Amino acid sequence: MLHLPILQVVIPLMAAPLCLLLKRPQLVWLFALFVSTVAFIISLLLLQQVSTTGVISYELGGWQAPWGIEYRIDQLNALLLIIISATSTVVLIAAQTSIEKEIPKNKHTLFYILYLLSLTGMLGIVSTGDAFNVFVFLEISSLSAYSLIALGKKRQALWASFQYLIMGTIGATFILIGIGLMYQMTGTLNMEDLSQRLPQVAQTKTVFTAFTFIIVGICLKLALFPLHLWLPNAYAYAPSIVTAFFAATATKVAIYLLIRFTFTVFGLSFSFTTLPLQGLFLVLGLMGIIVASSAAIYQKNIKHLFAYSSIAQVGFIIIGLSTNSVMGLTATLLHLFNHAIMKGAIFLALGAVVYQIGNSQLVNFSGLGRKMPLTMAAIVIGGLSLIGVPLTAGFISKWYLLTALIENNWWPVAILILLGSLLTVIYVWRIVEVIYFKEPLAENTSVTEAPILFLISIWTLIIANFYFGIDTRFSVQLTQSAAQSLFGLSP
Amino acid sequence: MNDLFAVVMLLGIYSLLSASFFVAMDAVDVAFTEAAVGAGISTLLMLVVITMTGRKENTKRHKPFLALIVVIFTGGLLLYGTFDIPHFGSADSPIHNHVTPRYINDSINEIGIPNIVTSVLASYRAFDTFGEVVVIFTAGIGIMALLSVAHHSEDNHKIAAVNDSMHERYLVIRIVSKILIPFILLFALYVQFHGDFGPGGGFQAGVIFAAGIILYSMLFGLSITRKVISQPFIQIISAVGVLLYGSVGLVSLLQGGNFFDYNVLLTDPVAGQHLGILLIELGVGCTVTSVMIMIFFNFAERRELQQHNNIHNKDLES
Amino acid sequence: MDVLLEIIASLCLFIGSFICISGGVGILRFPDFYTRMHAVGVTDTLGAGMILIGLMFYSPDFLTLSKLLIILLLTLLISPTTSHVLAKAAMQNELKPKLQQKDSDKELNSSNYS
Amino acid sequence: MITGLFNNWIVIVLMMSGLYIVIAHGNLIKKLIGLSLFQTSVFILYISMAKVEGGTAPILAENIKELSNPLPHVLILTAIVVGISTTALGLALVIRIKEAYGSIEEEDIQILDNLPQSKTQKKIMDGEQ
Structure with a gap:
């Protein structure tokens, strides 16, 4: 029990090179699935431990915190760990079937290794309490992400991956500069230690610059509105499994970093009073919602469509942050959780379609509602959840967000958000129309339902979607107490 | 400058100059690494890539004004920050x-090796280094996933013929490097095991070792080198390096x-630290060597x- | 004794640096690739060698001396080889030396290289 | 006053030239070169902050009192490795892009990407009719 925090990261990490020794893809898949499940169980145990004993601190190498590297798990970390490891496990169930048609046979083993490394990177970013360690694990996850995206079948995948590499590296280097400036002013790299030492130098120009660089760097990774250009292509051309995994987790990790740096490291008073961060997040979030949703309406490829929708959802999440209240932060975290569930399901379902008909152009979907009823139902339910229809998980997070906005008396913002949801209705309706009210294309008449492993993983997420839409005790309680502890209130 | 060859050479010179700058700034380990890597x-x-993609660049600028604005803005912010x-x-x-x-005053008692950089790298912040190896x-x-090609067995006569003409x-x-390569490899091993006392360590040693082998394969042909060091073999070594590093942590x-707590490896904490550092440096060395060779091979x-393919296409055309 | 060592060492250093500078001048003043490379290749070996020898006289202990000796040997081995390879690469890429080019240079060139 | 910050200003100039190359140049290899220039300049920023006036390299020996700060050195060792990994991966991508598109200029690639798309769009429109 004592070593859970480190095992959470090290088990998938050590499993990756072991896969190289196993060689046989079938075996490697089972092994990766097993490892991911173990990681999921560990994250649940960690959550339980956190909620009984409070923050867990684990000193690597037995060196005390500011000198050695510390792993620090509180409720926020535990929540993120669960999101990441759970989606990873569910997505892996379908992986074997999906990559059969999308990736050449001799690269299957390498695919699983990269997948595990990417999982490791994300888990590492979330668990660590050391600013520089964040950078190292960020690079592990990004490097594996670039290679995974480049494994896509079309040549556009290569170009998308290269663009992502350039943007991602600039972002990471910005974070590195920020960490360097911070270190120069305080002499420490440990987040807890930084948060104690930064207020003494908070008024200096250097700390302001450091903060800006870190925020911009994270926003590049996050694909916040004006910096989102790399995302749609990367999501659209990557292998379907990779898209499902990244759409559910990658932006979440970046948002975690944003919350961690603004709330914990720099502290509330610095982030929200010294800087106009609140207004900035609000404006960028709103613009992101409107622009990305409108762009989504005009997409011809459904993967592109939902990629733009992801950018819009990031907008919702950021607006929650900008309210600077416990309620708003709860909404943000809830939406993190719920968005992972619904986007995971949607992209997995798209993966199933790609498996059956070879691409994800909107035209090809016509009439598929009768051919692949379960898969299509999953896409529609996911879409409804994106809109925020009651009984789905999306409703809960939208509800909390609106409550938080009304609490702040931000009526215009609330109205704009409803408008954004309206745009969501439009693009989801386009898909519904094509799926159910059009005749199937000639070449798609013999299409059948997706393979069973696909259906298992898709419907696991859909059922979770309904469950968290109806029984909100678990998710709301968890996010609320995480938000309260971030604001320094005792839960 | 639109000749990429010249640009790459200038970048190399820039790296070498910054390595000398690092020496002036007392960062000998970093200088060593920068010289070997950069x-x-x-x-x-x-x-290698330029030989495949052509060395001329299109001189048209892409978005000069946007770039200028971004650069001026970022630079101004940084300037303000300084x-x-x-x-x-x-x-x-x-x-x-x-x-x-604490590193400067206590590391000699806690870890017991004179090179503080190595003790911080391999013990106080061992997990960062583990991350680096994983990166x-x-x-x-x-790179293997992107570039690996299916193997076709080459016949020995052909190799011998090419070899003779080369x-x-x-x-x-060829003769000079035959003399030099053993020394390069020996020097790599020296750097590997001398990292506790002077500048050096697993990473630098790995790069030098790999450089020796890459030199050999450039002069004597890939196929001959591949007979000694086959792809699967390097892959296994690279995995073993990471596993060795990680298992030091697991054993502790x-x-x-705690993970990477070398004090418990042996009964005497300082000896335990020595053992731990030795083992993880070995792990780093293995992985770095094999990955560098792997990258070059691919x-x-x-x-x-x-x-x-080009030759083949030309044959078809004519 | 010390004075003598000092004088020898500084003489070596002086000669070495003079040769290096002359190489630098050569790189600027010579007309084409091969002659420039000649300037650098020759002076680099000799100049660096002289500087290393000079430093050896200054070295405080045996360890430094032996390290300098190894560097010297490596320089002697590597520097000519690299010049050789450079020249060879230039020849293979059909870079022609600039010979005495006056009125009749075309004939001269063709007669030399046909 | 001014000399104490001089090192940072040099670093800023270097960094910004790297960043400019990344954004403004269309050639993919040139972009990677700019990226590595950018990263190397950040290394210089870190290393120059570690220097202590009158200090020596952080290797313990007798009769040495003042040492430079070893921690930034450690961080930069890690960062150099990360840098070379990124560059190598980027180069591998460039090779594949060259094979797939036949060019490594950003503009050519964008043109080539748009061509088949317009073709497919036509196809789609035909299909709808």
Whole structure:
């Protein structure tokens, strides 16, 4: 029990090179699935431990915190760990079937290794309490992400991956500069230690610059509105499994970093009073919602469509942050959780379609509602959840967000958000129309339902979607107490 | 400048100059690494790629004004940020007074090796270094996933024929490097095991070792080198390096300490630290060597394949 | 004795640096690739060698001396080889030396290289 | 006053030239070169902050009192490795892009990407009719 925090990261990490020794893809898949499940169980145990004993601190190498590297798990970390490891496990169930048609046979083993490394990177970013360690694990996850995206079948995948590499590296280097400036002013790299030492130098120009660089760097990774250009292509051309995994987790990790740096490291008073961060997040979030949703309406490829929708959802999440209240932060975290569930399901379902008909152009979907009823139902339910229809998980997070906005008396913002949801209705309706009210294309008449492993993983997420839409005790309680502890209130 | 070859050479020179700057700034370990990596391996890799993609650049600028605005804005912000930075070389700035004094004053008692950089790298912040090894392992795997080609067995006569013709052309340099390569490998091993006392360590040693082998394969042909060091073999070595590093941590877990707590490896904590550092440096060395060789092999194989295809296409056309 | 050592050492250093500078001048003043490379290749070996020898006289202990000796040997081995390879690469890329080019240079060139 | 910050200003100039190359140049190899220039300049920023006036390299020996700060050195060792990994991966991508598109200029690639798309769009429109 004592070593859970480190095992959470090290088990998938050590499993990756072991896969190289196993060689046989079938075996490697089972092994990766097993490892991911173990990681999921560990994250649940960690959550339980956190909620009984409070923050867990684990000193690597037995060196005390500011000198050695510390792993620090509180409720926020535990929540993120669960999101990441759970989606990873569910997505892996379908992986074997999906990559059969999308990736050449001799690269299957390498695919699983990269997948595990990417999982490791994300888990590492979330668990660590050391600013520089964040950078190292960020690079592990990004490097594996670039290679995974480049494994896509079309040549556009290569170009998308290269663009992502350039943007991602600039972002990471910005974070590195920020960490360097911070270190120069305080002499420490440990987040807890930084948060104690930064207020003494908070008024200096250097700390302001450091903060800006870190925020911009994270926003590049996050694909916040004006910096989102790399995302749609990367999501659209990557292998379907990779898209499902990244759409559910990658932006979440970046948002975690944003919350961690603004709330914990720099502290509330610095982030929200010294800087106009609140207004900035609000404006960028709103613009992101409107622009990305409108762009989504005009997409011809459904993967592109939902990629733009992801950018819009990031907008919702950021607006929650900008309210600077416990309620708003709860909404943000809830939406993190719920968005992972619904986007995971949607992209997995798209993966199933790609498996059956070879691409994800909107035209090809016509009439598929009768051919692949379960898969299509999953896409529609996911879409409804994106809109925020009651009984789905999306409703809960939208509800909390609106409550938080009304609490702040931000009526215009609330109205704009409803408008954004309206745009969501439009693009989801386009898909519904094509799926159910059009005749199937000639070449798609013999299409059948997706393979069973696909259906298992898709419907696991859909059922979770309904469950968290109806029984909100678990998710709301968890996010609320995480938000309260971030604001320094005792839960 | 639109000749990429010249640009790459200039980048190499820039790296070498910054390495000398690092020496002037007392960062000998970093200088060593920068010289080996920046001026050595990365220049080499870029040159290999240029031979495949052409060395002329289109001179048209892409978005000069946007770029200029971004650059001026970022630069201005950074400039603004520098005004409160502690002055260069001043001993009373926070970084010299908060965390570091413990490394400087106590590491000799706690770890027992004179090179503080190595003790911080391999013990106090061992997990960062583990991450670094995994990063390079990831890059190796990623490049393999991108570039690996199916193997076709080559017949020995052909190799011998090519070998002979090359022997004529590269006689001098072949003989000289035959003399030099053993020394390069020996030097790599020296750097590997001397990292506790002077600048050096697993990473630098790995790069030098890989450079020796890459030199050999450039002069004597890939196929001959591949007979000694086959692809699967390097892959296994790179995995073993990461596993070795990680299992040092796992063993310390089993012994009742925290992850990477070398104190519990042996009964005497300082000896335990020595053992731990030795083992993880070995792990780093293994992974770095094999990944570097792997990267070069994959690049060069791809290049051979391209040339082969080109010749084939020309035959078809004529 | 010390004075003598000092004088020898500084003489070596002086000669070495003079040769290096002359190489630098050569790189600027010579007309084409091969002659420039000649300037650098020759002076680099000799100049660096002289500087290393000079430093050896200054070295405080045996360890430094032996390290310098190894560097010297490596320089002697590597520097000519690299010049050789450079020249060879230039020849293979059909870079022609600039010979005495006056009125009749075309004939001269063709007669030399046909 | 001014000399104490001089090192940072040099670093800023270097960094910004790297960043400019990344954004403004269309050639992919040139972009990677700019990226590595950018990263190397950040290394210089870190290393120059570690220097202590009158200090020596952080290797313990007798009769040495003042040492430079070893921690930034450690961080930069890690960062150099990360840098070379990124560059190598980027180069591998460039090779594949060259094979797939036949060019490594950003503009050519964008043109080539748009061509088949317009073709498919036509196809789609035909299909709808």
